[in-house]
Amino acid sequence: MAMYGVLVRADPGRPVLGPEVLAELTALGVTSVSLIGDATTHAWVVEGWRFDPGRSGADVLRLLSHDGRAQPLRPLMHAVVTTDPPVPVPSAPLEST
Secondary structure: OEEEEEEEEOOOOOOOOOHHHHHHHHHOOOOEEEEEEOOOEEEEEEEEOOOOHHHHHHHHHHHHOOOOOOEEEOOOOOOOOOOOOOOOOOOOOOOOO
C-alpha cells in the first residue's frame, strides 16, 4: 500500500474535507486519510492500494493544501509490530519441483 504525506500550516477552521475533495482522493486511489499535528503544523497522511504517489502526489498536494504552501512527505520507514514468534527463514533457497 502506498503512503504519502502533506505537511501544512495549521489553520483554525481547517481541516475540512468536503465531499468533492474526498471524491477526487478516491479517484486517485486513496482509501485512507489521517491527520496528525499540533497547534502550528498539520500533516495529512494518505494511503491506498491503487494510489501512486509518483503519478498523483502533486494532485494530492493541491487538494490538501489550503494556502498553496504544502510540503510533500514520503515514507522513510514502515514496520509491523507483533507479539507473534518469528518465522524461521530457510538458510538455503528452496528447490523448485
